[in-house]
Amino acid sequence: MELNRRTVIAGAAAAGLAATTLGTGTAEAAGGKTPSKKLFGKLADGTKVYIWSLANGGTKLKVLSWGGVVQSLEIPDRHGHLANVSLGFDNIEDYVAKTPYFGALIGRYGNRIGKGQFTLDGKSYQVSVNDGVNSLHGGTQGFDKHVWDVEPFTKGSDVGLHLHYTSIDGEMGYPGTLKVKVTYTLDKHGSWTIDYEATTDKATVVNLTSHVYWNLAGEGSGTIEDHELQIAAARYTPTDTGLIPTGELAKVSGTPFDFRKSKAVGRDIRAGHVQQIQAKGFDHNWVLDKGITAKPEHVATLREPRSGRTLKIATDQPGLQFYSGNFLDGTLTGTGGSVYRQGDALCLETQHFPDSPNQPSFPTTTLRPGQTYRTRTVHTFGS
Numbered sequence: 001m002e003l004n005r006r007t008v009i010a011g012a013a014a015a016g017l018a019a020t021t022l023g024t025g026t027a028e029a030a031g032g033k034t035p036s037k038k039l040f041g042k043l044a045d046g047t048k049v050y051i052w053s054l055a056n057g058g059t060k061l062k063v064l065s066w067g068g069v070v071q072s073l074e075i076p077d078r079h080g081h082l083a084n085v086s087l088g089f090d091n092i093e094d095y096v097a098k099t100p101y102f103g104a105l106i107g108r109y110g111n112r113i114g115k116g117q118f119t120l121d122g123k124s125y126q127v128s129v130n131d132g133v134n135s136l137h138g139g140t141q142g143f144d145k146h147v148w149d150v151e152p153f154t155k156g157s158d159v160g161l162h163l164h165y166t167s168i169d170g171e172m173g174y175p176g177t178l179k180v181k182v183t184y185t186l187d188k189h190g191s192w193t194i195d196y197e198a199t200t201d202k203a204t205v206v207n208l209t210s211h212v213y214w215n216l217a218g219e220g221s222g223t224i225e226d227h228e229l230q231i232a233a234a235r236y237t238p239t240d241t242g243l244i245p246t247g248e249l250a251k252v253s254g255t256p257f258d259f260r261k262s263k264a265v266g267r268d269i270r271a272g273h274v275q276q277i278q279a280k281g282f283d284h285n286w287v288l289d290k291g292i293t294a295k296p297e298h299v300a301t302l303r304e305p306r307s308g309r310t311l312k313i314a315t316d317q318p319g320l321q322f323y324s325g326n327f328l329d330g331t332l333t334g335t336g337g338s339v340y341r342q343g344d345a346l347c348l349e350t351q352h353f354p355d356s357p358n359q360p361s362f363p364t365t366t367l368r369p370g371q372t373y374r375t376r377t378v379h380t381f382g383s
């Protein structure tokens with residue numbers, strides 16, 4: 001064991017990596033309760049990217065200063081065995097060059113804006129287009145592709161990180177300098193809470209989210225089709241072929257999109273519904289029954305039957321994008337050395353509806369000077 005550990009560390013050092021990036025779950029590797037940082041790698045211009053390790057209540061989290069990326073999230077199964085349940089890479093180069101948003105913070109506008117265009121207070125804006133003719137996840141250089149300032153904290157029995165990023169007026173075409181603060185908190189029960197806060201100096205649009213790719217059997221362990229999913233939503237937003245909502249809030253009843261009662265993700269994934277064919281699976285926004293709420297309310301439960309691991313999501317947001325990892329195509333090698341194929345993970349992104357700036361009937365995503373954008377999503381784990 002001791003020998004293996006030393007071998008791993010020597011190997012990591014030879015590869016120019018921080019040894020903790022290869023940690024597999026000892027208390028020391030997670031840095032105990034107080035967040036600690038190590039060098040993860042360097043950007044082409046020499047900027048250092050750090051990896052922060054924190055642990056609490058049985059959950060171990062590793063976060064990069066690059067994009068606020070959750071590089072690893074370990075939780076126990078019903079026998080207490082830890083596994084990293086979040087897809088990622090073991091090196092900064094892959095995060096910079098090829099990540100499909102693994103674990104990242106997404107902004108300024110999570111999800112899509114049709115043609116990257118919208119009008120706000122009578123003024124037209126063209127934002128960065130990076131998904132066919134549309135803008136996805138903030139454009140070519142969204143919040144996931146920047147170094148964030150990270151500040152650790154401990155508060156009572158909580159441990160966490162404050163992540164700061166300032167997006168200047170005009171960045172990616174968006175109006176207003178947006179000051180963003182995201183807080184990751186692990187509580188003594190091992191729950192992971194994300195608090196998002198933002199202010200602006202000009203009217204703008206904001207839709208922040210987190211893009212963790214979940215596989216509760218462990219990253220690299222194969223398909224998520226046997227994961228059972230429940231979403232408290234009677235409607236979803238059908239899209240056009242570019243995955244821009246048509247504006248309709250369609251009923252899930254009688255369709256493969258009905259997850260009101262827990263069912264295996266794979267049960268209806270090949271049902272041949274036109275919406276699934278054009279999205280290559282599930283890649284839609286569910287209209288949460290509870291709507292926008294002052295406090296987070298339970299909206300989804302994911303369960304992996306073999307390990308018994310469960311994830312419960314509560315949010316104050318009105319929508320949940322459920323993406324079944326359709327674009328993973330066997331070209332990326334993950335943290336543990338396995339190749340990721342289609343359906344090897346799924347995302348549950350709490351957010352406002354896609355393309356809201358162009359859909360007057362959708363809840364607004366406009367933020368004005370003097371207002372504070374504030375939202376919270378809580379992830380509770382069990383087994």
Ligand code: GLA
Nearest residue numbers: 100101136283321323327347
């Ligand atoms: C989101 C989108 C998907 C896809 C992924 C990243 O979940 O809805 O269509 O772009 O991000 O690959």
